[in-house]
Amino acid sequence: MIFKYDGSFEGFLTAVFSVYEFKCENVTIIKETQHVESLFEETEVVITSEEKANRVWKKIQQKTGSKGSRQIYWAFLSELSGVENTLFQYIQHAINSTKNITTDYSNQAVLEVSQIVKKVGREKHRMDAFVRFRKTKDNIYFATIEPDFNVLPLNAKHFKNRYADQHWCIYDLKRNYGIYYDLDSVEIIQLELPNSILNTSTDFFTAEEMQFQQLWKNYFDSTNIKSRKNTKLHQQHVPKRYWKYLSEKYL
Amino acid sequence: MNFDRIKEKLTILADAAKYDVSCSSSGSKRQNTTKGLGDSSGMGICHSYTEDGRCISLLKILLTNHCIFDCAYCVTRKSNDIKRAAFKVQEVVDLTINFYRRNYIEGLFLSSGIFKSPDATMERLVEVAKKLRLEENFNGYIHLKSIPGASDELMHEAGLYADRLSVNIEIPTKEGLKLLAPDKERKDFLQPMKKVKNEIIKYKAEKKLIKSTPKFAPAGQSTQMIVGATQETDAQIMYTAAYFYKKYQMKRVYYSGYIPISYDPRLPSIETEVPMLRENRLYQTDWLMRFYGFSIEELLNKEHPNLDSDIDPKLSWALRNLHLFPVDVNKAEKEMLARIPGLGMKSVYKILGARKYRNLNWEHLKKIGVALNRARYFMVCNSSDYEKRDLSAASIKSLILQNSASKFRNTYSNQLNLFDKADALIK
Structure with a gap:
């Protein structure tokens, strides 16, 4: 049986509820947007x-503690196709077991979830690192990103602690939403951005902004040791798909 | 800000600072409690990587590259004919804040050539840190260089504003130092190190009694040694490192393969390649010492004064100690698991977690991520399929090498070829 849900985390949890409610076996949980009608399988809209x-x-939470529930949320944010079903197996295993199963790595679902969480964690950490703020004319430090996974909700706390005294906004261009901090709290926002937003045009950004990007690029080049050149290692750490957001790489 | 002038200085003074390999920005626990700028309570972050693959997490610059000393191994030595520059205190502060606000960096790593006197130099470094903390309410990471010969009072003040302090001893042996830096003495390096160590201990003890005691260099001290500038053995380097870890409670010792920067006949020739493989093996040894419970005597000693280049130091140790293997992964203590070649600490913890539910077999271990290529000769698990031949150390080594592709293969096979040729010549 197929359970279609709206794509939100609450929606997914509701779907899990429904599976237990209907006592179904052989279930597939899938986002509405990914679902293709099938003649042979029954579909339930959650x-x-x-x-x-x-x-x-x-x-x-009761079954897996804070570690397990965190893992489930992080893996969900991966948006990988089919992740709902791995998570469902994980949840089933947790509910059926008398022990806390979070380190049961010889179980397929537990191992897979831990591997997905590792990837999501790496992407979250990359965003902590690769966000590059540019200062706008109205004094907002503004950054655009396109993370592989939907990690922005996980980044909010880090940036709020760090940049407590400046207005900032990080915008996910792929998923078309951003987080904005107004010196008090972090809110989710949606903006209509021009295509030229990646250029640091003085229509939006301060005149100094480009100068600082130049200085940073200059620093990046000067701190390199040519006789130790190692392009493979460099690209492993800074994969090419992120370059268009890193001024030290695109300038 | 005069951007052109700053750019010129930055080019010179970042270039001169790049041979200091320390890049760590973690371990400080300095929280942003006053809604100021910055927070260094979490793990360190590498914001970018240079084209040589090293991490960039701090703005790493010299305050000035004017220097009254003439150490042969150093690019800023007095006798070297290079462009000189100096930052003003406020310029460094502005640059740090503006880079930090744009999320380019975790903080500042400020070092300096020694102008006028050690104290005059140290005073200026402290001034930068003080301004950042008190005027800018900056909680990012600050790493200051302790200038050899600086007074105890200045070192004390430095510790109040910096997260980490470091003095690079650079040359692992006394004889080497005498040869390459005749105006410097080892005790000048040790004096500020000792002062900082004692203050850290004192402040920690006070903090236990009075919670409001200020932080003193919360991320501790580090040091660096140049590898391959003089004729030292790996054992000499690592015993020196072990001494600093123990005696001075260093957080980190860094190893920096000598990059030829001089035609001085006392140093390796300018065409010499940077000894990257050797550097890598030294770091592996360092890790085994700090995280895997090895003592340095087990890894390097009179019989083995140098590390093997073709295999890692843990495998090399295991081959010398075959009587301790195979280890049963379903029963062994953590300490022994950590000693199995091919098992990193992450795998060790995964095994400890997973074996609570069922006995693990090869399939489980492979999926968890154990490097079975090396590990399988040293362990048994829940399977009757294990290495039953009584293999000698030499044959295990050759089996492992046959089935592995090291990124350094070219480096050491060249070396091997050379040895072969030498052998042939002797015969």
């Missing part, structure tokens, strides 16, 4: 319910 989601979440 209506997201905060109450049902909370009940499932509580049960998960």
Whole structure:
């Protein structure tokens, strides 16, 4: 049986609730947007319910502790196709087991979830590192990114602690939403951005901005040791797909 | 800000600072509690990587490259004919803040050539850190160089504003130092190191009693040695490192393969290649000492004064100690698991977690990520399929080498070829 949900985390948890409610076997949980109608399989449309989601979440927390529930959320943010089914197996294994299963790495679902979490964690950490703020004319430090996974919700706390005294915004161009900090709290926002946003045009950005990018690029080049050149290692650490957001690479 | 002038200085003074390999920005626990700028309570972050693959996490510059000393191994030595420049204190502060606000860096690593006197230089470094902390309310990471010969008072003040302090001893042996830096004495390096160590201990003890005690160099001290500038053995380097870890409670010792920068006949010739493989093996040894429970005597000693180039130091140790193997991964203690070649600490913890649920077999171990190519000769698991032949160390080594592709293969096979040729000549 197929369970279609709206793509949100609550929606997914509600879907898990429904599977247990209907006592189904052989289930597939899938986002509405990814679903292709099938003649042979029954489909159930899940209506997201905060109450049902909370009940499932509580049960998960009780069974797997803070580590397991964190892993489930992080793996969900990977948006990998089929991740819902791996997560469902993980949750089932947790609920059926009397022990906490978070380190049961010889179980296929547990191992897979831990590997996905590792990838998501790496991407989150990369965004902590690769965000490059550019100062706008109205004094907002503004950055655009396109992470492989939907990690922006995980980055908010880090940037809030670090840049407590400046307005900043990090915008995910791929998923078309951003997080904005107004010296008080972090909010989710949606903007209409011009295509030219990657150019540091003085229509939006301060005149100094380009100068600082130049200085940074200059530093980047000067701190390199030519006799130790190692392009492979360099690209392994700074994969090419991120270059268009890194002024030291695109200038 | 005069951008052109700053750019010129930055080019000179970043270039001169790049031979200092320390890049760490972690371990400080300096939180942003006053809604100021910056926070260094988490793990360090590498914001970019140079084209040689080294991490960039700090703005690493010299305050000035004017220097009254003439150490042969150093690019800023007095007798070297290079462009000189000097930053003003405020310029360094502005540059740090503007880079930090744009998320380019974790903080500042400030070193300097020694102008006028050690104290005059140290005073200026401290001034930068003080301004950043007190005027800019900056909680990012600050690493200051302790200038050999600086007074205890200045070192004390430095510790109040910096997260980390470091003095590079550079040359691992006394004889080497005498040859390459005749105006310097080892005790000048050790004096500020000792002062900082004692203060760290004192402040930590006070902090236990009075919570409001300020932080003193919370990320500790580090030092660096140049590898391959003089004729030292690996054992000499690593015993010196072990001494600093123990005696001075160093957080890190860095090893920097000598990069030829001079025609001085006391140094390796200008065409010499940077000894990257050797550097790598020294770091592996350092890790085994700090995280895997090895003592330095086990890894390097009179019989083995140098590390093997073709295999890693853990494998090399295991081959000398075959009587301790094979280890049963489902039963062995953590300490022994950590000694199996091919098993990193992450795999060790995964095994410890996973074996609580069921006995592990080869398939499980492979999926967890154990490098079985090396590990399988040294362990048994829940399987009747294990190495039953009584293999000698030499044959295990050759089996492992046959089935592996090291990125350094060319380096050491060249060396081997040379030996072969030498052998042929002797015969």
